[in-house]
Each structure stands twice: as structure tokens, then as C-alpha cells.
Amino acid sequence: MNGKYKAFWLHDNETLEVIDQRVLPFEKKTVILKSSDDCIEAIKNMTIRGAGVIGNIAAFGVYFAAKESGGYDEVFEKKAKLIKKSRPTAVNLMWAVDKMVQVAQKTTKDNIVKRLKKEAISISDEDCIRSKKIANYGADIFENIMKKKQKTSINVLTHCNAGWLAIVDDGSALAPIYEAKRRGIDIHVWVDETRPRNQGANLTAWELEQSNIKHTVIVDNVGGHLMQNDQVDVCITGADRVASNGDSANKIGTYLKALAAYDNNIPFYIALPTSTFDLGIKNGLHDIPIEIRDENEVRFINNTQIIPTNSPVLNVGFDVTPAKLITALITEKGVCKANFQSIKELFDD
Numbered sequence: 001m002n003g004k005y006k007a008f009w010l011h012d013n014e015t016l017e018v019i020d021q022r023v024l025p026f027e028k029k030t031v032i033l034k035s036s037d038d039c040i041e042a043i044k045n046m047t048i049r050g051a052g053v054i055g056n057i058a059a060f061g062v063y064f065a066a067k068e069s070g071g072y073d074e075v076f077e078k079k080a081k082l083i084k085k086s087r088p089t090a091v092n093l094m095w096a097v098d099k100m101v102q103v104a105q106k107t108t109k110d111n112i113v114k115r116l117k118k119e120a121i122s123i124s125d126e127d128c129i130r131s132k133k134i135a136n137y138g139a140d141i142f143e144n145i146m147k148k149k150q151k152t153s154i155n156v157l158t159h160c161n162a163g164w165l166a167i168v169d170d171g172s173a174l175a176p177i178y179e180a181k182r183r184g185i186d187i188h189v190w191v192d193e194t195r196p197r198n199q200g201a202n203l204t205a206w207e208l209e210q211s212n213i214k215h216t217v218i219v220d221n222v223g224g225h226l227m228q229n230d231q232v233d234v235c236i237t238g239a240d241r242v243a244s245n246g247d248s249a250n251k252i253g254t255y256l257k258a259l260a261a262y263d264n265n266i267p268f269y270i271a272l273p274t275s276t277f278d279l280g281i282k283n284g285l286h287d288i289p290i291e292i293r294d295e296n297e298v299r300f301i302n303n304t305q306i307i308p309t310n311s312p313v314l315n316v317g318f319d320v321t322p323a324k325l326i327t328a329l330i331t332e333k334g335v336c337k338a339n340f341q342s343i344k345e346l347f348d349d
């Protein structure tokens, strides 16, 4: 993983050890998952998070469910359904559960546990391959931007965390950044703090620091100002679900960055493995389910209340960036326009 790092490990004793992302960067703690319920809980309480890793842990959850039920039966089906419902927006979760269930349906009772273990491992192995390809396509784009602007360095802005903690092996949005570093490109990353869970400040900054990549953390409202002052060459984010028309759901606040980028003529890319497409959704703005989270994530910072007790709070987890604001989608199958035809062609190959 990224040379040195891993978001989770499957042990020989069949337990899954995951990095507890809730306490990074100040505490390095892991949590052991032993059952489908443990996997559901880890997804719900965000011990693990990020579209890809949510899908990976969901897949291992289905494998645990097979061990618990001993085969494809009502109990197994019920557990798989519960895993699928653990978070609503990142479609990698539903994609991984469906894939596992389809394999289970085709497997005999005797083989099911062994077969599902293999499938869960192969889902994360495939993510590694996808991530490497995204890294290369994205780094090529960075090089072209530098060439066009006749610059010897590049300033990239990203939102939330789409690195190796979110998708094995190098992430999605951070994969081209890691690759740029490997290519010797002089790269600097503006890291949006990403309130309220601070995935940018806590996780992306930590990842970049570990890899010696130049970066600066900014609060979520700074990006527009930097773009107006020529301090951002390109924006790149991950995605949690992309509709067949190119509308892309990502962590709350992504849309506003895309608007600012559009206004300042700065390219805005979304990097994603194809498992993040939901081709069944034709209009992402209307139909992508958006997670509404606990208001206390906003009301408190580090256990300190910052909002008057009687003031209502709305904690929206994701927003949808309309396709028209997206320069292109960077996937393992190549780079495509964020529109129905280009996305279809990606899958026609």
C-alpha cells in the first residue's frame, strides 16, 4: 500500500484489523473486526470511511455473515441487507455487497465461506490496480497543465480525504498527487479542512505529511480567494457516487469549490474508480441519496459546544457537483467528460 501504508489487514486468524480513522492524526490506534455487526458498526461510526474502504469493509462484512450463517440463507440475506444500509451515499458500499451476494448465490454451501473470503480480498486487490491507473492518468494531466502554463511547479486544491485511508492503495484524488511526487514534480497541495469531521485537516494532511508532500491546510472558505489570486492551478477531489449524467456526489463543500473553480477558469477534476459510478441514476442532482448526519458533529468541536443549545443544526454529509462544472472524470479506464455519452463509452470498451 503506497509503499508503506495500509488502511486494514486481514489476519490469519480471520480477523480484520482496521486503522481507527476517528483518532488520527494524534493517536495511532487499530480496531479488530470479527463479525458482520462489527463491520456495520465500524462503517456507521466512521472508524473507517471513504467510499472505497467502506466497500472493502462491507465486502468483508458479507464474508463474516457467511461464516455466521453457514451458507446462503435468510440470516445471511438479512445481514447482507443490513450491511448495505449502513451508510447511504457512497455507492461502493452497495456495489461491493451486491457483488459478494451474487458470488454467494452461485456458490455451494460447502464452499461459500472460502469463496467469499477470496472475493473480498480480490475487491481490495482490484482497487489497488484501479488506484495505480488513476494515479498515472491524473499525473499526466498535472504535467499537461504545467506545460500549458509554462510552470515548473503546480498548486493543487483538494477537499476531504480521498487518499489511501479512503481507497486502497493510493486513493483516488490523492493518487495522482502521490504519482506526481514519484515523478519528481514540484507539487504543493491546498488541503481543505473539511468541516465537520475534518477529514482534510486530520487525514489528508497526515497522509501528505507522511509522504513528504508539500501541503497547507486551509479552512473551507479559503479556496475561492486562493483561486481568485492565481494560487490554484487545478482542483481534484474524489467521489462517493457519480450518476450516468456525470453529476458527482462528494463530501459537503465540494460543489462550492467547483463553482469557484468555474468562475476562475480553473480545471476541476473528479477522480474515481468505476465502482463509484451509479449508472442506474440518470440525474445525480435529483436522485443521489444524501446522508444527513448527527447534528452533534457540528454542534461540538472536541467535546466543546460551539453553538447555542436552542439553535437548530443541519448536518448534511455530501453535496452534488453538477456535471457542467466538472472538467473531466479520471478513472482507471481513462479520462472522460462528465456526460452521459462519454461515461457510456467508458463502459462500452
Ligand code: MRU
Pocket (backbone or CB within 6 Å): 049, 050, 051, 052, 159, 160, 161, 162, 163, 166, 167, 172, 199, 237, 238, 239, 240, 250, 251, 317
Ligand atoms: O464521510 P466520509 O469520510 O466517508 O466521506 C467520503 C469521502 O472520503 C469523501 O467524500 C471523498 O472525497 C471521496 S471517497 C474516496
